[in-house]
Amino acid sequence: MNQGDGYISIQNxxxxxxxxQAINTISMDVGHxxxxxxxxxxxxxxxxxxxxxxxxxxxxxxEIYIDGQPMSKVPPHMRPVNMxxxxxxxxPHLNVRDxxxxxxxxxxxxxxxxxxxxxxxxxLIKLPDxxxxxxxxxxxxxxxxxxxxxxLILRPKVLLLxxxxxxxxxxxxxxxxxxxxxxxxxxxxxxVFVTHDQEEALTLSDRVAVMSRxxxxxxxxxxxxxERPQSREVASFIGTMNFFEGRVSSTNGSAITVNTAGLGMLxxxxxxxxxxxxxxxxxxxxxxxxxxxxxxxxxxxxTAKGVLQNAAYLGERSHYYVTLEGHDAPIAVSAQNRxxxxxxxxxxxxxxxxxxxxxxxxxxxxx
Amino acid sequence: MSVESYIRKPNRxxxxxxxxxxxxxxxxVLFLPLFSFNDSLYVRFPLESFTLKWYGELFQRxxxxxxxxxxxxxxxxxxxxxxxxxxxAAKAITRYRMPGKGPIVTFIMLPLVVPLIIFGVxxxxxxxxxxxxxxxxxxxxxxxIVCLPFSIAVLIPRFEGFDASIEEASADLGENxxxxxxxxxxxxxxxxxxxxxxxxxxxxxxxFILAFFLSGTQPTLPMxxxxxxxxxxxxxxxxxxxxxxxxxxxxxVFLGQWINRGAISASTRGDAS
Numbered sequence: 030m031n032q033g034d035g036y037i038s039i040q041n042x043x044x045x046x047x048x049x050q051a052i053n054t055i056s057m058d059v060g061h062x063x064x065x066x067x068x069x070x071x072x073x074x075x076x077x078x079x080x081x082x083x084x085x086x087x088x089x090x091x092e093i094y095i096d097g098q099p100m101s102k103v104p105p106h107m108r109p110v111n112m113x114x115x116x117x118x119x120x121p122h123l124n125v126r127d128x129x130x131x132x133x134x135x136x137x138x139x140x141x142x143x144x145x146x147x148x149x150x151x152x153l154i155k156l157p158d159x160x161x162x163x164x165x166x167x168x169x170x171x172x173x174x175x176x177x178x179x180x181l182i183l184r185p186k187v188l189l190l191x192x193x194x195x196x197x198x199x200x201x202x203x204x205x206x207x208x209x210x211x212x213x214x215x216x217x218x219x220x221v222f223v224t225h226d227q228e229e230a231l232t233l234s235d236r237v238a239v240m241s242r243x244x245x246x247x248x249x250x251x252x253x254x255x256e257r258p259q260s261r262e263v264a265s266f267i268g269t270m271n272f273f274e275g276r277v278s279s280t281n282g283s284a285i286t287v288n289t290a291g292l293g294m295l296x297x298x299x300x301x302x303x304x305x306x307x308x309x310x311x312x313x314x315x316x317x318x319x320x321x322x323x324x325x326x327x328x329x330x331x332t333a334k335g336v337l338q339n340a341a342y343l344g345e346r347s348h349y350y351v352t353l354e355g356h357d358a359p360i361a362v363s364a365q366n367r368x369x370x371x372x373x374x375x376x377x378x379x380x381x382x383x384x385x386x387x388x389x390x391x392x393x394x395x396x
Numbered sequence: 397m398s399v400e401s402y403i404r405k406p407n408r409x410x411x412x413x414x415x416x417x418x419x420x421x422x423x424x425v426l427f428l429p430l431f432s433f434n435d436s437l438y439v440r441f442p443l444e445s446f447t448l449k450w451y452g453e454l455f456q457r458x459x460x461x462x463x464x465x466x467x468x469x470x471x472x473x474x475x476x477x478x479x480x481x482x483x484x485a486a487k488a489i490t491r492y493r494m495p496g497k498g499p500i501v502t503f504i505m506l507p508l509v510v511p512l513i514i515f516g517v518x519x520x521x522x523x524x525x526x527x528x529x530x531x532x533x534x535x536x537x538x539x540x541i542v543c544l545p546f547s548i549a550v551l552i553p554r555f556e557g558f559d560a561s562i563e564e565a566s567a568d569l570g571e572n573x574x575x576x577x578x579x580x581x582x583x584x585x586x587x588x589x590x591x592x593x594x595x596x597x598x599x600x601x602x603x604f605i606l607a608f609f610l611s612g613t614q615p616t617l618p619m620x621x622x623x624x625x626x627x628x629x630x631x632x633x634x635x636x637x638x639x640x641x642x643x644x645x646x647x648x649v650f651l652g653q654w655i656n657r658g659a660i661s662a663s664t665r666g667d668a669s
Binding site for chain 1: 558559561562564565566567568569570571572575576579580583584
């Protein structure tokens with residue numbers, strides 16, 4: 030088996046717990062210095078994959094390479110990776126300083142050098158005066174930083190993060206996201222980040238692997254996942270998506286023409302091949318790619334007439350739900366409230382939707 | 397609403413019951429120290445004058461010191477060995493998935509409920525079949541069987557009280573299993589280990605039935621007491637000795653419980669963090 034191109038290379042990895050298959054033949058590469066996320070609902074196998082990188086679980090078959098070295102026979106304490114645990118796993122019997130210095134024992138540093146390294150980490154995580162605190166005197170955000178410092182002080186080749194922001198409240202989480210991203214750029218270490226929060230994954234990552242039932246559904250950049258999902262599952266997992274059933278009526282070199290229930294004829298760019306005339310397909314359009322007007326727009330743009338079912342005012346934007354003839358589920362439309370905010374049309378009134386065909390995504394219905 | 401909730405409402409009959417319970421449990425025991433300070437050979441009311449001479453007499457007998465030293469040696473060895481085994485067993489029970497765990501745990505805990513006389517007879521038969529001469533070693537082996545369940549029962553809540561990911565974190569930070577145990581596991585279960593040492597020492601120190609079957613020519617302290625009961629003139633000294641044992645046992649066990657008092661709160665804290 031050859032080592033792949035990546036700094037981390039996961040090759041044909043399967044993992045069974047008894048008869049349950051947690052990981053179903055995953056292969057992927059992570060680049061050096063990349064902020065890489067594993068995204069999925071609980072039970073999708075993302076944490077199992079992370080624990081295999083750390084060495085707490087071994088693949089049933091397949092191999093994981095880190096910086097060119099096969100890892101299957103390397104125990105956790107010999108691996109060039111460190112982990113930030115979901116509950117941080119701070120040692121409660123040690124103070125902050127001893128927690129951070131925990132992994133330095135083997136390096137047999139002089140005391141002054143050791144203290145200097147710890148001070149440097151305390152500075153990096155912005156807790157310079159907390160060295161003598163006990164672990165149980167720390168808040169969630171502080172524990173999280175100690176866990177980071179404890180791992181980063183060893184200069185790992187890869188830092189593994191298991192939902193490290195999950196236990197923090199919303200405001201602190203957003204602040205820690207920014208700090209984490211800045212920290213990763215500063216230290217230049219490859220991060221593998223596990224999360225079930227799609228917004229977090231999109232905000233932080235260079236690339237994201239969306240996982241479900243032990244498989245990688247799509248591995249892409251955040252914008253790639255959002256703008257060009259390759260399956261209905263990914264499209265609905267990331268953000269909100271409107272789906273329309275349709276049938277391919279014709280194809281040419283660059284575009285596919287689809288006849289949909291609800292939106293009529295659409296000419297969507299050919300993102301993936303293999304669609305032929307007569308195929309049943311789904312067309313997906315994001316809520317913010319559609320515009321809502323109370324009067325019929327100028328001809329020449331794509332438009333559909335519907336009835337406003339209800340509207341939700343969310344401050345900086347509003348969500349509208351519009352029913353279209355021939356389409357069961359209401360269509361979600363999201364609009365920025367750039368002017369005085371509230372859209373004046375009452376519920377039950379006729380409205381017009383407009384969109385550009387190139388914002389639509391064509392998907393196979395079974396995918 | 398009243399300040400006292402339904403649960404907190406004082407319940408006179410229950411309080412009375414609790415008081416009677418404690419009296420019935422401990423008043424007979426209190427007769428021992430009472431008569432040990434009585435200046436009379438006979439255990440009967442009314443009490444004669446107060447004396448410490450029975451205690452003083454104890455300290456002049458070599459046989460008492462000898463038996464005490466035997467019991468301490470057996471107790472220390474039993475405490476260390478059964479607590480060490482208990483640590484491994486408690487860690488295995490709380491940390492690892494293994495087939496048939498429930499029956500195995502029940503099996504380990506069985507000596508708590510099986511009559512000791514059965515273990516005593518069984519071990520005696522085994523030892524004589526193997527041709528092992530009876531000595532303090534055979535007493536210690538018997539005591540370990542009885543003490544191991546106590547040790548495990550004390551240690552399991554300690555191991556359950558902290559998250560396995562703390563040990564994983566240590567491995568992740570570069571420490572192998574031995575160093576992880578030394579730097580993380582042992583400090584965290586430390587109070588439980590001390591409590592287990594004290595409890596198992598006390599159990600071994602006070603144990604009579606197994607010692608009766610398994611001791612050779614060297615008696616343990618309870619064996620010595622049993623032997624002296626034949627001599628009426630020795631009886632007050634035995635009362636004095638028993639009183640000392642009761643007090644020391646109480647102190648050691650309560651100290652162990654006090655050291656280990658954080659076990660339950662630590663387990664709830666571990667989940668919240």
